[in-house]
Amino acid sequence: SITRNLGDALGSIARGRLTESNIRDGMGKVRQALLEADVNYDVAKAFTQRVTEQAVGEKVLKALRPAEQIVGIVYQELVSLMGPVDHSLAIRRGELSVIMMCGLQGAGKTTTCGKLARMLKEQGNKPMLVAADLQRPAAIEQLRVIGEQIGVPVYWEEAARSNPVQVCVNARKEARAHDCNVLILDTAGRLHVDDALMKELMEVDNKLMPDQALLVCDAMTGQDAVNSAKVFNDALELDGVILTKLDGDTRGGAALSVKAVTGVPIKFIGVGEQLDRLEKFHPDRMAQRILGQGDVATLLETAQRVLDSDEMERQQQKMLEGKFSLDDFLKAMAQIQRMGSMKSLLKLIPGMGQMAQALDALDGMDPDKDLGRVRAMIQSMTLDERRNPEKIDRSRRNRIAQGSGTDPAEVHGLLKQFKDMSGMMQSMAGLGSGDRMKKVMD
Numbered sequence: 001s002i003t004r005n006l007g008d009a010l011g012s013i014a015r016g017r018l019t020e021s022n023i024r025d026g027m028g029k030v031r032q033a034l035l036e037a038d039v040n041y042d043v044a045k046a047f048t049q050r051v052t053e054q055a056v057g058e059k060v061l062k063a064l065r066p067a068e069q070i071v072g073i074v075y076q077e078l079v080s081l082m083g084p085v086d087h088s089l090a091i092r093r094g095e096l097s098v099i100m101m102c103g104l105q106g107a108g109k110t111t112t113c114g115k116l117a118r119m120l121k122e123q124g125n126k127p128m129l130v131a132a133d134l135q136r137p138a139a140i141e142q143l144r145v146i147g148e149q150i151g152v153p154v155y156w157e158e159a160a161r162s163n164p165v166q167v168c169v170n171a172r173k174e175a176r177a178h179d180c181n182v183l184i185l186d187t188a189g190r191l192h193v194d195d196a197l198m199k200e201l202m203e204v205d206n207k208l209m210p211d212q213a214l215l216v217c218d219a220m221t222g223q224d225a226v227n228s229a230k231v232f233n234d235a236l237e238l239d240g241v242i243l244t245k246l247d248g249d250t251r252g253g254a255a256l257s258v259k260a261v262t263g264v265p266i267k268f269i270g271v272g273e274q275l276d277r278l279e280k281f282h283p284d285r286m287a288q289r290i291l292g293q294g295d296v297a298t299l300l301e302t303a304q305r306v307l308d309s310d311e312m313e314r315q316q317q318k319m320l321e322g323k324f325s326l327d328d329f330l331k332a333m334a335q336i337q338r339m340g341s342m343k344s345l346l347k348l349i350p351g352m353g354q355m356a357q358a359l360d361a362l363d364g365m366d367p368d369k370d371l372g373r374v375r376a377m378i379q380s381m382t383l384d385e386r387r388n389p390e391k392i393d394r395s396r397r398n399r400i401a402q403g404s405g406t407d408p409a410e411v412h413g414l415l416k417q418f419k420d421m422s423g424m425m426q427s428m429a430g431l432g433s434g435d436r437m438k439k440v441m442d
Ligand code: GDP
Pocket: 103, 104, 105, 106, 107, 108, 109, 110, 111, 112, 189, 216, 244, 245, 246, 247, 248, 269, 270, 271, 272, 273, 277
């Protein structure tokens, strides 16, 4: 697998003596690992070149922990290879937005239409599914069954007496009549990209002018998926890719190449056949997953810790100057959450017990969800309140709770956490200068 091969390659660099020629050898293995994962050749070549250039630089070879630095560089390059991502689907409330889904046969279009509709419905939208794949008779029935499962209406017409453009145009009228705000078009696919398919899709595209054109790609087909993405993008100007079947034993090449080859970001990933198996695509998590095993995972953790400790130092400085605000608190929370794995280590260091306790308090926190609530609460405070939280009395607390859709007890809890963290930061700052702190973190 790519994880194992990349791990071996990076492990060999880390274990060997770090000379320029060793690094270049190791990077050759990195490139091999990428190619075996079915990453596009040009992408793999450019990738290893970028990493090598940085890795053989003065700064890395002279650094205290060059191996971690190199893994850190590979990680960051992986992240930027796959990102940035914009997860938005350009949905407007009170108006009808159209999402056109396209892709090859079997890629997972119909399933993904259902997954998207389910997700949008959960977010308070009123989606309607459109059976615009008239190629396969079973396709309409498949979509109707899915619509039934998730309680979303499906517009369809008899295949023999209609055509895709007509189905979509009629569906749009129907959607408006029913106050729906999202129309999701399940279009036809083919086994291979061909002119007839592209013509059909371009007709729908021209007539409906979708707000989003999304390509559904099967991650298991590796470079074929990427090549087809290129063709679809040339014809339709895609807004995003949804990569399906990432739950299986895929080689990962498609995830790594799509953005680099087409310029189109992966917005979502399918991780199972069930209709709730759709996730936002996060390049950093994917990079962690790719690097996330054995030796390399450990190296990566250290690398991230070094990155984070710079930010930590800035915050401590603010603390010392009495400028640590709730905004800084938000940043620190996100960071500590990421450092969760350090906890066991911290407990062993004298004077760090408090920090470990603070981490305990954050255990089981879902960063996407809970940090979102914390952010909402902090954003409902005035600037003055953020800098001087002691001013927040009962009535202000109620106002903040109302503004952020939380409850006063939750706001109270947040303020208490902030106080604890301020205390913790102060005692850590008391350990000495930033330099000493950094040593502790290492
Ligand atoms: P379409 O021809 O593009 O409409 O593809 P379908 O939606 O009919 O899906 C083809 C097959 O892929 C079906 O068996 C789906 O259950 C399966 N499938 C779709 N998405 C995923 C996914 O994310 N993971 C897995 N394991 N299977 C998927």
